Amino acid sequence: MELILDGYIVMGKMVRKTKPVKERKKGAVDPELVQAAVIEVLVKKQKTLTSAKKYGIPRGTLRGYVTKAEKQNMEIELLPLSFFSPAYVTRKIFTEEQENALASAATCLQIRSRERNCNENQNAAGEDWYRGFMARHSQLAVRAPEATSLGRATAFNRVTVGKFFEKLGEVYRRHRFTAQNIWNVDETGLSTVHKPGKIVAVKGQRQVGKVTSAERGQNVTMCVCVSAMGNSVPPMLIFPRKKCPEILLKGAPPGTIAHGSETASGWMCNELFLVWMNHFISQARPSKANPVLLILDNHISRYSSELLELAKENGVVMLTVPPHTTHKLQPLDRSVMYPLKAFYNRESATFMTQHKCKTISMYNVSELCGKAYPKALTPENIISGFRSTGIFPFDPNVFKDHEYLSSYVSDRPHPLDQDVLVPPSPVSGSRKDDAASQFTDCDNATQSLLGLPSDVDLLADKSFSELVDISPFPKGSPRKQIRRAVKKKSTEILTDTPVKERIRQEEELKADRKCKESQITRSKQATISRVKVNPIMLRWSLMMIVTTV
Known part of the structure; x- marks a missing residue:
């Protein structure tokens, strides 16, 4: 290992001693077996130890589910199977399918991090869920993003x-x-x-400086x-x-x-x-x-x-x-x-x-x-x-679909591409709904192009639609047709004759405009100099007026 301390290099050998950690068997009990055992204890009045041995469930685990089921205000047979699934100390808010969808979206879209404060009243995911979610999906990590305009x-x-x-x-x-x-x-x-x-600095020190x-x-x-x-x-x-x-x-x-x-x-x-x-x-x-x-x-x-x-x-x-x-x-x-x-x-x-x-x-x-x-x-x-x-070797498909997802926010129909622009009616609905309706076709095309599910698939897939509700895709406002003073540049071969002639004409127009502006400036300065009053004559005139009065 090479360690630099204020410009001096210290060589040393790193020794690592790691204690083997036993893997915890989370969720090893089948929820269906837990449900059957709880029904036998509460409905058929079997002993907890007997039912635990019969279904191969730890006695403490079965007792916990029995106590949890007794607090519910509904029949045991009507409780969903997810009720008998282990939640650990991580307080899993989402189902397994929803978590997998969230992990896939985070991997592909690099979505922004959510608030970690837990809201017990709204049953929202908080700090405990976040830590458990990151532990269950080792392919994810918290990273500082690079600022991109x-x-x-x-x-x-x-x-x-x-x-x-x-x-x-x-x-x-x-x-x-x-x-x-x-x-x-x-x-x-x-x-x-x-x-x-x-x-290298002292741990916990607030300010660490370098000259x-x-x-x-x-x-x-x-x-x-x-x-x-x-x-x-x-x-x-x-x-x-x-x-x-x-x-x-x-x-x-x-x-x-x-x-x-x-x-x-x-x-x-x-x-x-x-x-x-x-x-x-x-x-x-x-x-x-x-x-x-x-x-x-x-x-x-x-x-x-x-x-x-x-x-x-x-x-x-x-x-x-x-x-x-x-x-x-x-x-x-x-x-x-x-x-x-x-x-x-x-x-x-x-x-x-x-x-x-x-x-x-x-x-x-x-x-x-x-x-x-x-x-x-x-x-x-x-x-x-x-x-x-992808420039050399030539590879037009070097960029994958997920690398284009950042442009999804501005993927909107151009005003010139639309035959008729119908303004939203004030009584037809909210402004947000009207704007969203204009982008439906464009959104579906983009989602199919990038491998994302379309609106129909989103409606069919309940877990993904719930994920979109949690962290919706950002979308820009409708495009506006504006006139630019400077033409927007694009990729082009500058040494081609048409492009070269266009640049030469633009330079001539710019030189003519600058010449006209300089002529106008000189004429204004000449006019100001002609009408400029001599200060000595102005002072003499004021003295004469005061004397007369």
């Missing part, structure tokens, strides 16, 4: 992903790309304030590009300053280029991505005879006519992934960026331990990045990212 949850659906793989298949049919000619590029931020890892450089740090953008073969292009570092001396690249990965940014954020822009494209072409050496595929996101820096012309002249085919789906469809996000950030934070923590009372600045980022980069960008991690996204 609503846009990402709803954008990753089968239709959007299908369009991406359709475009990807079209590109493959055109050029027959091999693994060494398929690339993916993305940016990530390296902050001078790292995220501390776990440390960092500052409360807020400066962000350095790193542009990373990898291929499906496991190779990578030397990265590009963008520093939030206009001038970029060579000292900033001290300790950086070999071949790294650096560039300054005119903005304080240090983010990627059109001019900087054009610089990176020239760097990529010099490293990957594409040509029209040997083209390469470059998969990237929908950032505004990718939409430049000058950039697309450069890419097309050098045989770079640019394919964008759908918006808000990079967490699933981009290889770098799947298997490279997280290890890179983890190793960078680890190297930053080591730096803070070895250099007491010294903070991490922009001059140290390249050195820390140079140590973390080769550890994270291994061929295994890179190839795994392309394989898990």
